[in-house]
Amino acid sequence: MRKVYLSVLGFALVCRLNVHAQTIQDTLSRTKAPSLYTPVEQPSGSAYNPQALHVDEVNLVSSYYLQNGNHSAVTGGIGTEHVTDISNGIDLKLLWGDPKVLTNSITLGLGIDHHTSASSAYVNLSGASKQGGSRVYPSIDWTKENIKKGSSFGLGAYYSGEYNYKSLGADLHFSQKTTDRMGEFGAKIQAYFDHVTLIYPSEFIPTSTTTEDVIVTNASTSGGHGDRPKIPTSPRNTFTASLSYSQIINSRMQIMFLVDGVTQNGYLSLPFHRVYFNTGKDTIERLPSTRFKLPVGFRLNYFVGDNIIVRTYYRYYLDSWGIRSNTAYAEVPVKITPFLSVSPFYRYYNQSAAKYFAPYGVHDQTDEYYTSNYEYARFTSNFFGVGLRVAPPKGVFGWQNLHDLELRYGHYSQNTNLVSDVVSLSLSFK
Amino acid sequence: MITKIARLTGCLLIVISASSCVHLKEYQKNRINDSEMALSNRKVEKNELNFQSYREAASGANAGKTGGGCGCN
Numbered sequence: 090m091r092k093v094y095l096s097v098l099g100f101a102l103v104c105r106l107n108v109h110a111q112t113i114q115d116t117l118s119r120t121k122a123p124s125l126y127t128p129v130e131q132p133s134g135s136a137y138n139p140q141a142l143h144v145d146e147v148n149l150v151s152s153y154y155l156q157n158g159n160h161s162a163v164t165g166g167i168g169t170e171h172v173t174d175i176s177n178g179i180d181l182k183l184l185w186g187d188p189k190v191l192t193n194s195i196t197l198g199l200g201i202d203h204h205t206s207a208s209s210a211y212v213n214l215s216g217a218s219k220q221g222g223s224r225v226y227p228s229i230d231w232t233k234e235n236i237k238k239g240s241s242f243g244l245g246a247y248y249s250g251e252y253n254y255k256s257l258g259a260d261l262h263f264s265q266k267t268t269d270r271m272g273e274f275g276a277k278i279q280a281y282f283d284h285v286t287l288i289y290p291s292e293f294i295p296t297s298t299t300t301e302d303v304i305v306t307n308a309s310t311s312g313g314h315g316d317r318p319k320i321p322t323s324p325r326n327t328f329t330a331s332l333s334y335s336q337i338i339n340s341r342m343q344i345m346f347l348v349d350g351v352t353q354n355g356y357l358s359l360p361f362h363r364v365y366f367n368t369g370k371d372t373i374e375r376l377p378s379t380r381f382k383l384p385v386g387f388r389l390n391y392f393v394g395d396n397i398i399v400r401t402y403y404r405y406y407l408d409s410w411g412i413r414s415n416t417a418y419a420e421v422p423v424k425i426t427p428f429l430s431v432s433p434f435y436r437y438y439n440q441s442a443a444k445y446f447a448p449y450g451v452h453d454q455t456d457e458y459y460t461s462n463y464e465y466a467r468f469t470s471n472f473f474g475v476g477l478r479v480a481p482p483k484g485v486f487g488w489q490n491l492h493d494l495e496l497r498y499g500h501y502s503q504n505t506n507l508v509s510d511v512v513s514l515s516l517s518f519k
Numbered sequence: 520m521i522t523k524i525a526r527l528t529g530c531l532l533i534v535i536s537a538s539s540c541v542h543l544k545e546y547q548k549n550r551i552n553d554s555e556m557a558l559s560n561r562k563v564e565k566n567e568l569n570f571q572s573y574r575e576a577a578s579g580a581n582a583g584k585t586g587g588g589c590g591c592n
Contacts, residue, residue, distance in 0.1 A: 152566035176566045269542055329579070335558050339541045341550055345558040349579035386580030388558050392550040400555070406577035414577040422555040430555060440576055465576055472571075476563065480554070495563040503574070511570065515563035 145184035145194065147518040152176045158463075158507035161208035163290075165363040165371060166449035166461030170507060171207040176200065191235050198228040212361045213291040224251040232262075239266030239273075253286040253361075255322075275333040284322040287360045293373055323356035341393075347386035354379045364459045365450045374460045376445055381409040396424035406440075412465065414440035422478070432476040434499075442467040463505050474499030485516075493517035 158170030178200035186192040202224040212218045232243030241264045249256040262277040328351070335345040355378060362374035386404040393399060402418040420434035443465035445458040452459040476497035485491040495515040502508045543551070550556065560568060560581060572578040 148562055150562055150565050154566065154570055156570075174570075176569075178565065271540060271542060331579075336540060337543060337548070337551055340543055340547050343551055343556065343558060347580040351579055382577075382579060384577060384580035390556045390558060392553065392556060398553070398555045402581070404577070404580050406579070408576070410576075412576045414575070416577065424555075432555075438571075438575060438577075443576065464574060470575065472567075476561070478555075495561060497561075497563045497567075499567060501570075501574075507574065509570065509574075511567055513563045513566055515561070517562070 140185060140187050142183060142185040144181065145519070146180075146182040148178075148180040148182075149516045149518075150176075150178045150180075150513065152511060152513040154509060154511045156507065156509035158503075158505065160448075160463040160466075160505055160507065161211070162359070162362040162374070162460070162462035162464075163208040164211050165365040166463065168211060169207040172204060172509075174202055174204040176202045188236070190237055191233070194230075194232050194234070196228075196230040196232075198226075198230075200224075200226045200228075202226075211290075212288065215291070222252055224249060226250070239270060240264065247281075253288050254283065255286075256281055256283040258282070272334065272336040275331075275335075277329075277331040279327075279329040279331070281325075281327040283325040283327070283355075285325055285356050285359065287321050287323055289360050289373060290363055290371075292371075325353065325355035325357060327351065327353045342389070342391045344390075345386075345388040347384075347388070349382070349384050351382040351384075352379070353382075358460070359462075362460065362462055364452055364461050366452050366454050366459075367450055368454060369450070370454070372459075374462065375458050376460055377410070377458055379409070383407050398422045398424075410465070411444040412440055412442070414438065420476075422476075428479065428481040430478045432478065432497075434474060434476065436472040437469070438472070439469040440467065463503075463507070466505060468503045468505045470501060470503040472499055472501040490518045491516060492519045 152175070154172070154174040154176070156170060156172040156174075159168065160166050161168040161170045178198065180196055180198045183195045183197070184192060185194075203221065204223075205221045207220055209220050209222070210216045210218050226247065226249040228245065228247040230243060230245035232241055234241040241262075243262050245260040245262070247256070247258040249258075258279060258281040260277055260279040262275070264273055264275040266273045329349055331347070331349045333345060333347045335343060337343045357378060357380055358374040358376040360373055363371050364374055365371045384404055384406040386402065389401045391399045391401075398421070400418075400420040400422065402416070404414075404416040406412070406414040406416070416436065416438045418434070418436040420432050422430045422432040424430045443460070445456075445460050446465040446467075447456075447459065447461065448466075449461055452461070474497065476495060478493070478495045479485050480493045483489065485494045493516070496513070497515075498510070498512045500508070500510050568581065
């Protein structure tokens with residue numbers, strides 16, 4: 090009992106010593122109150138400066154994707170759709186400026202994918218084309234954030250290069266928080282300037298490109314005969330305006346509205362996609378040179394109790410090719426501990442067919458536009474799986490710099506018989 | 520169809536307005552600021568969103584990409 094009294098007395102004494110430091114009397118008398126706290130003197134030449142340019146975060150994302158199906162567009166809506174894809178991406182975020190007033194950040198990204206695609210072999214009618222290919226996509230983004238005003242402004246640029254397709258993009262983005270910091274408005278405009286390499290199925294190679302070098306027609310890689318063959322390209326442009334508004338409803342719920350207006354023009358078909366008419370004759374896909382898309386999305390996240398969160402998303406989509414679609418997504422992260430969560434998820438998707446779609450051997454030669462690409466077919470899809478997230482304060486596996494690890498698996502199926510599996514790993518370093 | 524979207528959006532706005540947004544102090548935002556509550560895609564979803572945009576006709580309105588890259592295979 091004596092120990093308890095002494096402990097309480099000691100604690101009260103310590104508290105009183107510190108409280109005295111904040112009384113008016115002490116401030117006016119300018120006498121230093123006795124305190125147990127002694128500020129540590131910072132050396133004048135200290136190396137650490139939070140405002141200097143420093144690496145804020147490094148993110149690594151890797152995925153393995155495996156797909157099977159039997160409606161390849163290369164072979165006119167029939168034939169294997171077996172695809173494997175390994176993706177690796179790194180993002181490096183550099184930050185500088187006063188974190189209480191104004192910050193600048195530059196995010197540098199680099200992604201490399203390597204895929205194999207069984208249908209690519211049949212760009213050449215004999216099945217002799219190569220099945221593998223790679224894509225490299227660097228990006229850069231600069232964002233200036235005014236912490237006091239709650240606003241941000243930024244610019245971004247992207248490039249994506251693969252053998253049969255090149256893409257150059259840029260964006261400008263802006264955001265502004267409401268005065269009560271409960272809502273945020275965001276706007277973004279993007280432009281992509283793409284070039285589609287006109288690689289036709291072997292039976293349609295125009296004589297103007299049949300030089301001695303062009304001996305292999307392939308959707309993925311060159312034939313490997315010395316210099317890259319000079320195959321003409323055709324432009325495809327995409328312009329997007331995106332608006333969003335997010336709002337905190339209460340201490341457990343927040344929502345977001347999203348809308349994009351997307352306009353495309355140029356060569357929107359792919360030259361190595363075959364279409365078989367009802368006469369048995371084949372040709373290459375032909376689609377309009379313009380397309381307008383209007384997706385509208387809504388997110389709602391809700392914190393249930395102390396360790397369950399419900400993340401939801403819905404999107405309605407329509408476009409000028411006659412496609413209408415609904416997407417609904419729900420994910421329920423369950424916090425096993427404050428630093429470990431398991432997140433089962435489910436996504437439902439349906440779409441109506443494009444006006445220009447018909448399966449193998451159904452199109453009529455009098456049709457103005459035609460495709461047998463099942464991306465434009467009527468179908469429903471289901472995607473479900475589970476994610477695991479670990480973010481302990483002392484770092485994952487005790488490694489302080491690795492502050493976040495996410496692992497996620499999903500199984501996807503369409504009622505067109507296309508099925509796929511994807512497993513992804515994300516690592517964040519601070 | 521656009522009328523349908525406008526009606527749906529209007530209904531949602533009314534429901535949300537009726538629930539009256541509460542002003543929160545910063546210290547009351549601990550749940551809202553939880554990383555699982557972020558109104559954005561997870562980093563680990565990046566490649567999933569890519570393949571979905573290639574296998575399906577619809578894309579956009581999810582703060583992801585709306586163009587660029589072929590996804591031809």
